[in-house]
Amino acid sequence: MTYDPKTIEPKWQAFWDEKQTFKVEMEAGKPKIYVLDMFPYPSGAGLHVGHPEGYTATDIFCRYKRMRGVNVLHPMGWDAYGLPAERYAMRTGVHPAVTTKQNIDTFRSQIKRLGFSYDWSREISTTDPAYVKWTQWIFLKLYEKGLAYQTEAAVNWCPALSTVLANEEVKDGKYVETGDPVEKRYMKQWMLRITAYADRLLEDLDMLDWPEGVKAMQRNWIGRSEGAEVTFKIADSDKDFMVYTTRPDTLWGATYCVLAPEHALVKHITAPDRVADVESYKAKVAALSDHERTEDAKTKTGVFTGAYAVNPVNGAKIPVWIADYVLVSYGTGAIMAVPAHDQRDHDFARTFNLPIVQVVSAPEGFDVQAAAWDGDGKAMNSPLIDGLDVDAAKTKIIAWLEEKSLGKGRVQTRLRDWLFSRQRYWGEPFPLIHLNDGSIVPLPADSLPILPPELDDYRPTPDGQPPLARAQDWLNTKDPATGAPALRETNTMPQWAGSCWYYLRFIDPHNDKMLIDPEKEKYWMPVDLYVGGAEHAVLHLLYARFWHKVLYDIGVVSTKEPFQKLFNQGMILAFSYRDAQGRYFEPERVVSKDGKHIADDNVEVSQQIEKMSKSRFNVVNPDDVVDEFGADSMRLYEMFMGPLDVTKPWQTAGVAGVRRFIERAWRIVCNDDGVVIKDRIVDEAPDAAATRLMHTTVRIVTEDIEALRFNTAISRLMEFVNALTPMPLRPRICVENLILLMSPFTPHVAEELWEKLGHSETIAYALWPSFDPDLAKPAEREYAVQINGKMRHKVLADAELDAVALMTVVKADPKVAELLAGKTMVKEIAVPGRLVNFVVRD
RNA sequence: GCGGACGUGGCGAAACUGGUAGACGCAAGGGACUUAAAAUCCCUCGGGCUAUGCCCUUGCGGGUUCGAUUCCCGCCGUCCGCACCA
Incomplete structure (x- = not known):
């Protein structure tokens, strides 16, 4: 039998399953590593080739670590609440739980075909009642701590589907899947106070081993800025409003103010003759979607309210406008406009002919009437702070404002509280009830989980209530404490809820007494390596960090951060x-x-x-690849394509190439009948060259795996095989080390060959080969001889020569003498282990 | 506009801390074996030239250096995220 993945792959997968080869338990004193994949949403489409990329990488790493004696936690589960199953239910009436189960079964079997070394005894699904219970328990803790609250909030309403969509499902004012238009509606929503953790979410990024880009995105998302709040009085009135500014040093340059159209003060200050204009502008802005409001961002619009504000630093009366470039949701919803030093204000001032007053010195020749100067400079036309640099001016003016009670220093973040409720069926219900007097009662922890009721119809009610409101028996309940009649909360949690803490449950998946056993938590946490797509750079990773910090504060977890090292695989x-x-x-x-x-x-x-998509006919299905080439080839190709973190194109022809490599490796051990070629595998020490190659290969493959450089590790294995192939007699140590080194990458064929070589135990826990750095060094090497930096000749010599000896040897070479004849030597450089460079003149 | 990543053969890519550019693989061409094909094995494979050698070549233009794919400055281009955030 020649190499036949169709028989050996199922054989070893069944073996690992039966023997529970990868089941793992805490072992005090044994070093641990927790390696986590971002668990998938089990969609109806099944696995695509993107999933196995990250899974293969973590699998190689885990298998390698086991062979080095590390206790490895490597689990897999399902992020199984989600919209597609609910939409499918609306169309077909099939319960989302049924669809979800089918999809999970498909995903599991597809994943198992690839031979990943997950501890399947820890498999979880976010939809399991035993899991929902603890998701809801965490919500109760958030509620207890005042981190969950209700408010009127704008939501994305899709009339065609009569449902609310999440922000991430809406792009350019349309539902991303169907293209139906989406509009804004105000509804009562649950919010989580993530802003209370903004500073910690920002600061603790510094302690993480994450890609710089992801950290930058999170910093940007949190958007911390330092500035001041300043109170402006409305002239001839007792009313006032606050603005937020990062440039309090430019107060003297504020020539007008702008309120957001939705600002509550607008209706109180608008002059009678301006009401018509103001109202029509407000109506126009309200009708625009967020997209329309920002698409033409350069053209400024706005109207004058007829009111004037008093600039607190100089008593100047300045007009108050409303304009949609000021957002009600950021800062105080009002700004002081300094057109000389802010380009947006400048654009607005030019459009409406408002004065532009320079208060910070600009470079020679820069005209603030033509464009705003937002760089550094000395304060001018600002009596209190004239001559100071921007930072010093800010400090001084803030102190002055605070002393006069006109304002105060203030830190602002762009991060908003998290809109946490969805009007959906297939999600975790909130464990809350509403009493007739309007009060909210959290349900006791021992009543959890609260599961979604059975429904015939998964659509919202005709009057716009979430689908859960259709289940009258479920909806009408009693306060467990008093027996008073009550209504259940009908919103459900977003899909993020379950994925915010799943990594904790993997540590203690069957605990029905508590979320996680503290002893196990201390042993396994944090997640040492977390691998997944960059699309989760902000939302999932920020939300999970937030929940983790809350759990830290209430003593459930012992680490400040959940994921120590993050790696994004490329698309x-x-x-x-x-x-x-x-x-x-x-x-x-x-x-x-x-x-x-x-x-x-x-x-x-x-x-x-x-990107792969059906309409482009370029989708690659992993099942087809496994059918044609085998799982080991699939795994190997995905890792050989290029660096793990870059975007790279699939080329099926490349899979044939790695398959040929596996076959060559097979033939080092077996003949075409699959029989071990015993007479060519000899118990003799390899010669010097083979020894060197073996030690070098072990060294580099080990280093590459540690650094997740799998593509170059595989190249080294290919070179090793290419060297062993023509050898008539192959030292057993070389052959066995090859199989050991290959086993994390191509575990099925490695198990098979390991067995053929006479081993009765699985290779999964065989000892990883060691290397001797001295034996990995060559005795001789080629040194480059450069003249004026250009390669002219090569000299073979002892690999360990120092600079002086190297120069002597090179100069003794007749060819070198010939090359240097008639030239004047300017400089000689010898780099041990590399080259010699002669700088010469004619 | 802001932030991040990147640009090397026909293709995917490699090059550790500045030291012989193109490892490994794909595709292509040639050869051996075969009645033939597949498979396998061997050879060639960045471009050019006046070819035992020489010149050019890592997006473009400069700079630092004995020496630059690597470091610095300025452009051009691609991808990703955010975006009227005061």
């Missing part, structure tokens, strides 16, 4: 082909000749690299 794209009209062609119909791509022998098409 896998694919080639697609389309003609001049933009029609896509299946890649099988396209041939390339003379650098052109021709479809159906007559249409010239262009080749591009794009």
Whole structure:
């Protein structure tokens, strides 16, 4: 039998399952590592090639760590609440739980076909009642701590679907899946006070080993800024309003103020003759979607209210306008406008002919009437602070404002509280009831979980209540403490809820007494390596950090942060082909000749690299790849494509290449009948060259795996195989080390060959090969000889020469003497282990 | 506009701390074996030239250096995130 993944892969998968090879328990004193994949949403479409990329990487890392004697926690589960199953239920009446179970079964079997070393005894789904119970328990803790509250909030309402959508489901004012328009509606919503943790979420980023880009995105999302709040009085009135500014040093340059159109003060200060204009502007702005409001951001619009504010630093009366470039949701919803030093204010002032007064010195020749100067400079036209640099001026003016009770220093964040409720069926219900007097009663922890009731119809009620309101028996309940009649909360939690803490439950998945056993938590936490797509850079990772910090504050967890190291795998794209009209062609119909791509022998098409999608005919299904090449080839190819973190295109021909490599490795051990070629695997020490290559390979593969550089590790394994193949007699130590090094990458074939070599135990816990750095060094090496930095010659010499000896040896080479003849030596440089460079003149 | 990543053969890529650019693989071409094909094995494979050698080449233009894919400055381009955040 030649190499046949179709028989050996199911064999070893069944073996690992039966023996529970990868089941793991806490072992005090044994080093641990917790390696986590971002668990998938089990969609109806099944796995795509992007999923196994990250899963293969973590699997290699885990298998390697086990062979080094580390206790490895490597679990998998399902983020199973979500909109698609609910939409499917609306169309077909099939309960989302049924759809979800089917999809989970599909995902599990697809994942198992790839031979990942998960501890399946820890599998969880966010929809399991035993899991929902603790998600709701965490909500009760949030509520107890005052971190959950209700408010009127704008939501994305999709009339076509008569439901609310999450922000992330809306792009450019449309539902991303169907393209139906989405509008804003105000509804009572549950919010989580994530802003209370803004400072800690920002500061603690510094202690994490995360990609800089992700940290930057989170910092940007939190958007901390330092400035001041300043009170402006309305002239000839007892009313006033506060503005937020990061440039209090420019107060003397404030020539007008702007309120957000929705600002509560607007209706109280608008002059009678301005009411019509103001009202019509407000109506116009309210009708715009967020997208429309920002798409033409450069053109400023607004109207004058007829009211004047008093500039607190100089008593100047300045007009108060309303304009949509001021957002009611940020800062105080009101600004002082300094057109000389803020480009937006400048644009507005030019449009409406408002004065521009310079109060910070700009570089020579810079005209603030033409453009705003927002850089550094000395304060001017500002009596209290003239001559000071921006920072000093800010400090001084803030102190002055505080002394006069006109304002105070203030830190502002862009981060908003988290809109936490959805008007959906397939999510965790809130464990709360509403009494007739309007009060809210949290349900006791021992009544959890509160599961969604059975329904025939998953749509919202005709009067716009969430679907849960259809279940009258469920809806009408009693206060467990007093017996008073009560209504259940009908909102459900967003999909993020379950994914905010799943990494904790994997540590203690079957505990029905508490969320997690503190002893186990202390042993396994934090997650040492977390691998997933960059699309979760902000939301999931920020939400989970927030919950984790709350759990830290109430003593449930012992670490400040959940995920110590984060790694984003790059997206896998694919080639697609389309003609001049933009029609896509299946890649099988396209041939390339003379650098052109021709479809159906007559249409010239262009080749591009794009995201996989059905409409582009470029989707690659992992099942097909496994069927054709085997799981080991699939795993190996995904890791060989390029660095783990970059975006890269799938090329099926490349899978054949790694499959050939596996076959060559197979033939080092077996003949074409699958019989071990005993007479060629000898118990003899390898010669010097083979020893060196073996130790070098072990060294580099080990280092590469530690650094998650799997593509170069695989190259090294290929070189090792290429060297072993032509050897008539192969030292057993080389062959066995090869199989050991390959086993994290291609575990099935490695188990099979390990067994054929006479081992009765699984390779999964075999000892990882060690290397001797001295034996990895070559005795001789080629040194480059450069003249004026250009490569001219090579000299073979002892690899360990120091600079002086190297120079002597090189100069003794007749060819070098010839090259240097007739030249004047300017400088000689010898770099041990590398090269010699002669700088010469003619 | 702000923030982040990146740009190397026909293609995916490699090059550790500034030291022989293109490892490894794909595709292509040639050869061996075969009645033939597949498979396998061997060879060639960045471009150019007046070819035992020489010149050019890591997006473009400068700079630092004995030496730059790597460091610095300025452009051009691609991808990702955020975006009227005061």
